[in-house]
Amino acid sequence: MTQKIATDFYDLMVSKKMYSRKSNLKFYLNNLFENVQLAEKDVLDVGGGRGLLSFYAAIKGAKRAICLEPEVDGSRNGMINGYNEIRSELPESLPVNLLPLTLQEYLKQTEAASFDIVIMHASINHLDEEACIHLLDDDASYHRYLAVFKNVYRVMKPNGTLIVTDASRNNFFNDLGIKNIFVPSIEWHKHQQPKTWISLLKAAGFKNPTTHWLTPNRLGYPGKLLMDNYFMSYMTRSGFKFTMNK
Numbered sequence: 001m002t003q004k005i006a007t008d009f010y011d012l013m014v015s016k017k018m019y020s021r022k023s024n025l026k027f028y029l030n031n032l033f034e035n036v037q038l039a040e041k042d043v044l045d046v047g048g049g050r051g052l053l054s055f056y057a058a059i060k061g062a063k064r065a066i067c068l069e070p071e072v073d074g075s076r077n078g079m080i081n082g083y084n085e086i087r088s089e090l091p092e093s094l095p096v097n098l099l100p101l102t103l104q105e106y107l108k109q110t111e112a113a114s115f116d117i118v119i120m121h122a123s124i125n126h127l128d129e130e131a132c133i134h135l136l137d138d139d140a141s142y143h144r145y146l147a148v149f150k151n152v153y154r155v156m157k158p159n160g161t162l163i164v165t166d167a168s169r170n171n172f173f174n175d176l177g178i179k180n181i182f183v184p185s186i187e188w189h190k191h192q193q194p195k196t197w198i199s200l201l202k203a204a205g206f207k208n209p210t211t212h213w214l215t216p217n218r219l220g221y222p223g224k225l226l227m228d229n230y231f232m233s234y235m236t237r238s239g240f241k242f243t244m245n246k
Contacts (some may be wrong), residue, residue, distance in 0.1 A: 024217035041116035047123030049081035058094040072234045107151040120164045149204035160246045168238040194240045206244040214239035
């Protein structure tokens with residue numbers, strides 16, 4: 001894609017108030033897709049909302065990007081309308097399609113080895129919220145998630161990359177029983193630690209986990225150097241990213 005389309009994309013995301021500044025957005029996307037090649041790849045964006053990551057993948061040369069946005073529990077109202085607004089302002093040639101399906105629904109109709117990259121951006125806990133809450137104390141919940149992850153493994157191509165972001169259940173403010181001043185709306189009991197997800201994904205066949213702790217975008221790379229560690233994350237937002245491979 002041309003440089004102009006990329007510039008238009010960043011300007012559009014800021015105009016839609018998805019990010020306050022282009023520099024913040026560029027930092028976040030570079031950080032999220034660090035060491036991940038998007039060109040000529042088939043990408044599945046799970047719970048993709050208005051399609052930010054799907055459109056970015058297409059702009060970076062992805063062969064196709066499927067954005068799943070069912071607007072079920074855990075999603076925000078108006079995501080599909082928001083996607084359509086963005087779609088109308090970007091080139092029709094961008095290979096992005098939105099499907100109003102849950103991951104589980106989509107997996108039932110998807111052939112094996114279909115995707116190089118699967119993104120679960122703040123959506124892994126919403127795949128089955130009740131099972132997520134009881135993941136560590138209920139065998140049925142554990143196996144419900146394991147079945148989903150095995151199916152994700154099935155639809156990924158050899159050496160494919162899974163990217164997961166979320167908030168860890170462990171947080172200083174939550175452990176004190178008070179509202180987190182940085183992210184006051186998070187329901188911490190509906191989340192799990194990254195090591196919990198990684199262990200479960202390993203059981204489904206994934207390997208080579210690499211974990212990073214997310215830092216405020218406005219701080220850029222100096223903030224990443226200072227805060228990409230468990231302690232600083234625990235004391236603030238507890239956001240994490242990890243990647244694994246098939």
